[in-house]
Amino acid sequence: SQQGEEDPQALSIQEGENATMNCSYKTSINNLQWYRQNSGRGLVHLILIRSNEREKHSGRLRVTLDTSKKSSSLLITASRAADTASYFCATVGGFGNEKLTFGTGTRLTIIP
Template sequence: SQQGEEDPQALSIQEGENATMNCSYKTSINNLQWYRQNSGRGLVHLILIRSNEREKHSGRLRVTLDTSKKSSSLLITASRAADTASYFCAARVLGGTDKLIFGTGTRLQVFP
């Protein structure tokens, strides 16, 4: 499969808790991106981390990248009901055409 793998496939938490989603990929990358998808709608870019970076923050989001393990994680702190959505990682493949390959996604449900 050309897709990366994400786990868990689904995650349910209470408002105020933290949510952690993990992503593994198969190839060497230039960068890794995270996107959010509300049900039945298009995806929205959240954050990008370059291959030479190990951690990046944006508001309540924290992304880590371990290129030796070909893995990344997305942490959402102090979650809100409005964070309910599917989250996808996307790996910018190094070399070739630099295409962007998406993972399988994590469905996050935040209960008020």
């Protein structure tokens, strides 16, 4: 698999349910970030978790990071129709490799 692959590729849930998306990566990282993209629009930074952190919260978002498994998950609780979007994980390597490497994304659809 490539650096930064999300699964599932697509997810449809009922409004109010929780949505979980997973991301795997291959190389060592400094941090991992999650972004949201509404259809055809820009990338919105959601949350950043550093390699020495295991869990982070921001509002309805919860991110976990397991560096031993090279994986992360994004949990959106109490989903809303407005959460419908594509979600991408992106990793930042260490010094000398600071560019973002994006995953393939999960298309999340919230059914009202």
